[in-house]
Amino acid sequence: MPQADSNVPGLTAGLDTEVGRYVVDQGLATRTEVDFCREQQKQSSDPNQRSLADLLIDHQFITVNQAKRIRSQLDDRRGGQIPGYQLISKLGKGAMATVYKARQNSLDRIVAIKVLPKRMSENAAFVGRFYKEGKAAAKLSHNNIVQAIDVGSTPDGYHYFVMEYVEGKTLYDVMQPPPVGEGRNFSEAETLDITIQITNALLHAHQRGLIHRDVKPKNILLTAGGVAKLTDLGLAREVDDRDAAASEAGKAYGTPYYISPEQIRGDVDIDFRADIYSLGATMYHMLTGRPPFEGDTPSAVMHKHLKQALVPVDHLNTALSSGIGEIIDICMAKNRDERYSSTEDLAEDLRAVASGHPPIHARRQIDLGVLGQVEVTGKTIDLAEPQNQNLWAQTPMLIMIAALGLSILVNLVLIVLLTAG
Numbered sequence: 001m002p003q004a005d006s007n008v009p010g011l012t013a014g015l016d017t018e019v020g021r022y023v024v025d026q027g028l029a030t031r032t033e034v035d036f037c038r039e040q041q042k043q044s045s046d047p048n049q050r051s052l053a054d055l056l057i058d059h060q061f062i063t064v065n066q067a068k069r070i071r072s073q074l075d076d077r078r079g080g081q082i083p084g085y086q087l088i089s090k091l092g093k094g095a096m097a098t099v100y101k102a103r104q105n106s107l108d109r110i111v112a113i114k115v116l117p118k119r120m121s122e123n124a125a126f127v128g129r130f131y132k133e134g135k136a137a138a139k140l141s142h143n144n145i146v147q148a149i150d151v152g153s154t155p156d157g158y159h160y161f162v163m164e165y166v167e168g169k170t171l172y173d174v175m176q177p178p179p180v181g182e183g184r185n186f187s188e189a190e191t192l193d194i195t196i197q198i199t200n201a202l203l204h205a206h207q208r209g210l211i212h213r214d215v216k217p218k219n220i221l222l223t224a225g226g227v228a229k230l231t232d233l234g235l236a237r238e239v240d241d242r243d244a245a246a247s248e249a250g251k252a253y254g255t256p257y258y259i260s261p262e263q264i265r266g267d268v269d270i271d272f273r274a275d276i277y278s279l280g281a282t283m284y285h286m287l288t289g290r291p292p293f294e295g296d297t298p299s300a301v302m303h304k305h306l307k308q309a310l311v312p313v314d315h316l317n318t319a320l321s322s323g324i325g326e327i328i329d330i331c332m333a334k335n336r337d338e339r340y341s342s343t344e345d346l347a348e349d350l351r352a353v354a355s356g357h358p359p360i361h362a363r364r365q366i367d368l369g370v371l372g373q374v375e376v377t378g379k380t381i382d383l384a385e386p387q388n389q390n391l392w393a394q395t396p397m398l399i400m401i402a403a404l405g406l407s408i409l410v411n412l413v414l415i416v417l418l419t420a421g
Contacts, residue, residue, distance in 0.1 A: 016041070016052040018086065021103065022070060025088050025110070029061040037061070082160055083152075085113060096120065096234065097130070101165060104149070111149060112166070116159040127159055129234065134161045136236040139208055144201035146221065146231040166229055171217035171286060186286040188320050192354040194220070195283055197228040199350060202279065203343040206272040209239050213270065215278035216258040217285055239271055256298040256305075257291035258282060261334050264302045272343055273336040279346075280331025287324070288316045292332065306334070323353035326362040 020038065023029040037055035044050070053070065056062045062070075084105050091099045097114045104111050120126040134151030141147065150162035169181065171194070177183040186194070198220060205212060212219075213235040221229045235253050250266035252259065260277035262270055284292040292311075293304035310332055314325040327349050333339045340346040340361060349359035 019052050019056075019070060021086075022088060023056065023062060025101070025103075028066055029056060033059070033061045081156065082113065082115075082154055082158075085111070085162065087113065096126070097161075102162075104162070110165045112146075112163050114161040114163070118158065121153075121157055121159050130159055130161065133232075133234045133236065136210055136233045136238075137161075137163065139210065140205055140233075142201055142204040143227070144197045144229055145204065146229050163231075166221045166223060166231075168221050168223040168227075168229075171220045171222060171282070174222065175217065175285070175289065185289045185317075188287065188324055189354070191283055191286045192324065192350055193226070194222065194228045194286070195279065196347065196350045196354065198230055198279060198282075199343060199347045201228075201230040202272070202275050203347060205236075206275070206343050210236050211239060211270060211272055212236050212275050212278075213263065214254055214258075215275050215282055216255050217282055218255075220282070237270070252302065254278070256301040257285070257293070259302060259305060260336070261306050262336055264306055271336075273339045276331050276339050276343065276346055277333075277336070280328045283324075283328055284313050284332070287313055287320060290316075321353065323349075323357075323359050323362075326359050327353065330362040 016038070020034045024031050024034060033056070034052070037052055037059065040055055041050070041052065053062070053067050057064060057067055082102070086103045086105065088101045088103060088110075091101050091112060093099070097116050097120070100113045100115065102111050102113045103109070116126065116130050120130075131151060134148055137146070137148035138151075146166060147164040148161070149164065151160070153159045171186075173181045175181060175183070175185065198215070202212065202215070210233075212230065212233065214232060215230070219230065219232045221231055223229070246268060248266065249268045252264045252266055254260070254263045254274075258278040258281040260270075260274040263274055281292050291301075293301050293308060295301040295304060310329070312325050313328050314320040314322065327346070330339055331346065340349075345361040349362050352359050
């Protein structure tokens with residue numbers, strides 16, 4: 001973003017209010033300490049009044065190096081000139097956009113603003129996708145989805161998307177080793193709690209005809225109070241948007257570690273079951289500390305999603321219940337017709353296992369598909385198949401047993417007759 005002129009630690013007096021808000025927002029000084037320095041400014045008879053930053057340094061409330069860092073942050077904040085907002089600090093930067101912590105002036109509240117870089121702002125396709133994300137998010141209003149607030153552009157051509165600010169870490173960050181994260185996996189109880197919340201978020205989106213298409217640990221925020229929030233609808237698409245589906249045919253949109261097989265193939269009729277697959281892969285990572293499939297390249301990982309059998313999650317983490325393993329197996333079925341038939345069914349199974357009961361829908365599918373079979377003379381017979389009702393015609397062993405029984409009966413009759421004779 002364009003840089004604004006300012007001198008730090010001698011920031012101009014016109015920036016004092018911004019400096020005061022900044023140091024308090026960042027926890028560099030308390031409101032009482034800032035007010036104390038502002039009062040000294042008011043009582044000073046010096047015509048060349050010292051800046052708030054200078055006074056904060058004099059009283060050792062902040063350091064010279066912290067004041068220098070304030071310059072960089074305030075330059076970013078002032079340079080953007082997003083109407084109605086004041087940028088406070090940079091939260092993160094990705095390939096597509098930079099996210100800032102900011103203050104919404106009208107309501108005096110903290111928000112997050114995603115800003116598209118200048119090079120992306122000149123690309124019509126990227127800009128279109130950016131606004132599409134904002135409009136998709138605006139259709140959703142749920143406690144477990146990061147709320148959209150505003151979308152627009154600045155006079156100097158930057159495009160921005162304002163959203164709810166969430167104080168917390170992503171699941172991915174929590175699993176990262178220190179000092180970035182806590183370097184730990186999630187317990188079964190934690191995973192179920194978080195997944196139930198995200199499933200409720202997805203249910204809300206699916207009922208409104210939207211599929212997320214990029215469910216993963218990096219896109220799930222967890223607050224200090226344990227509230228999970230789904231974020232980043234950059235790849236979200238309406239199920240009935242045929243034009244978008246046609247334009248994306250044959251292209252793999254998603255993140256390789258969590259992407260569904262149908263997304264890899266670039267199928268045009270992607271639906272809610274793609275999100276269920278990705279959520280299952282996310283659960284797998286949370287419980288084992290690794291994604292379900294790994295490889296040296298994205299292509300190698302995606303090939304495994306398509307072809308390689310999934311190692312059951314409870315084989316890697318033996319402390320898990322069979323119920324959560326069954327849920328993940330159904331979520332990550334390669335054939336989407338074998339996954340949950342609705343997001344509601346998934347939510348019901350998650351709640352059941354969280355309450356200490358077996359899953360309802362996952363168990364039923366496994367029982368019919370695997371346990372509802374018998375083996376006779378090495379041949380597997382599915383009792384659910386109507387053609388298997390004529391067991392005499394299809395089971396040589398039964399015929400042999402019957403013949404042997406008949407032979408014994410005939411011999412007994414002959415013995416009786418000979419004895420009587």
